[in-house]
Amino acid sequence: xxxxxxxxxxxxxxxxxxxxxxxDALRARILTxxxxxxxxxxxxxxxxxxxxxxxxxAMPSVAGGVGATLAGVYLGLVMPVSLYDAPVWMDGAxxxxxxxxxxxxxxxxxxxxxx
Amino acid sequence: xxxxxxxxxxxxxxxxxxxxxxxxxxxxxxxxLLRFAARMxxxxxEAEDVTQDTMLRLWRMAPDWEAGQAKPSTWAFRVARNLCxxxxxxxxxxxxxxxxxxxxxxxxxxxxxxxxxxxxxxxxLAQLPDRQxxxxxxxxxxGLSNPEIAAILMVGVEAVESLTARGKRKLTxxxxxxxxxxxxxxxxx
Numbered sequence: 001x002x003x004x005x006x007x008x009x010x011x012x013x014x015x016x017x018x019x020x021x022x023x024d025a026l027r028a029r030i031l032t033x034x035x036x037x038x039x040x041x042x043x044x045x046x047x048x049x050x051x052x053x054x055x056x057x058a059m060p061s062v063a064g065g066v067g068a069t070l071a072g073v074y075l076g077l078v079m080p081v082s083l084y085d086a087p088v089w090m091d092g093a094x095x096x097x098x099x100x101x102x103x104x105x106x107x108x109x110x111x112x113x114x115x
Numbered sequence: 116x117x118x119x120x121x122x123x124x125x126x127x128x129x130x131x132x133x134x135x136x137x138x139x140x141x142x143x144x145x146x147x148l149l150r151f152a153a154r155m156x157x158x159x160x161e162a163e164d165v166t167q168d169t170m171l172r173l174w175r176m177a178p179d180w181e182a183g184q185a186k187p188s189t190w191a192f193r194v195a196r197n198l199c200x201x202x203x204x205x206x207x208x209x210x211x212x213x214x215x216x217x218x219x220x221x222x223x224x225x226x227x228x229x230x231x232x233x234x235x236x237x238x239x240l241a242q243l244p245d246r247q248x249x250x251x252x253x254x255x256x257x258g259l260s261n262p263e264i265a266a267i268l269m270v271g272v273e274a275v276e277s278l279t280a281r282g283k284r285k286l287t288x289x290x291x292x293x294x295x296x297x298x299x300x301x302x303x304x
Contacts, residue, residue, distance in 0.1 A: 034141070
């Protein structure tokens with residue numbers, strides 16, 4: 001007859017295998033790690049990092065949007081006004097604009113071009 | 116054994132700086148992780164390294180832990196299992212060492228017998244295929260539920276049931292001849 005170990009006997013073996021304790025030295029090392037983790041400022045989570053990244057882009061985005069809007073207003077509304085009807089500051093601004101565009105596109109004075 | 120909520124609460128307390136919660140989690144998880152790693156690796160020193168590394172990852176992950184995730188113990192066993200697998204891939208399999216089993220209350224004879232039984236169990240476990248060994252240890256020694264084991268091993272619950280059943284059958288065959296020698300009564304079957 002083949003002798004077999006029953007489930008109950010296996011349970012006794014399993015019970016015998018459960019009795020290992022945690023060595024004090026290892027426990028101390030683990031708790032030292034835990035204390036160090038508490039002492040250190042926690043690394044920001046990925047959500048916090050994403051929020052910071054988005055926040056970092058918010059200010060340049062707003063500034064860029066405002067700049068683009070002003071440039072659009074200037075080019076679309078202010079520039080077509082006759083130089084003689086424009087305020088002095090605008091004349092100066094057009095002068096600067098000309099300095100930039102003339103070497104590039106060859107336009108010296110929009111009024112001379114018939115605009 | 117603590118519930119998922121209890122374990123998560125302890126982890127949340129630790130994340131807020133409560134070192135007593137860390138002590139409670141260490142006493143709860145580390146001995147089980149150590150036993151598991153020792154049986155998987157067959158090397159006590161490596162098992163201690165794996166246990167410490169797993170707990171360190173738990174501490175680091177604590178601030179990001181979200182309610183509703185798996186139990187912290189399930190997460191820790193999965194990490195420990197992956198660390199053991201990494202180490203096993205880097206070396207040939209060894210016969211497991213017997214974990215030290217200090218027990219001040221038992222007499223010397225009882226301690227020796229208990230150690231011999233655990234050693235027989237370890238030797239038998241070492242002969243099981245890796246996944247059967249993992250499933251049997253987690254189910255019958257660490258007392259995890261089948262769904263928890265399924266989450267750790269990343270298989271279905273039915274696969275866990277099959278692995279533990281086959282593992283137990285093989286263990287039964289391996290240990291059948293050692294029952295009387297190890298002090299278990301011979302009245303059976």
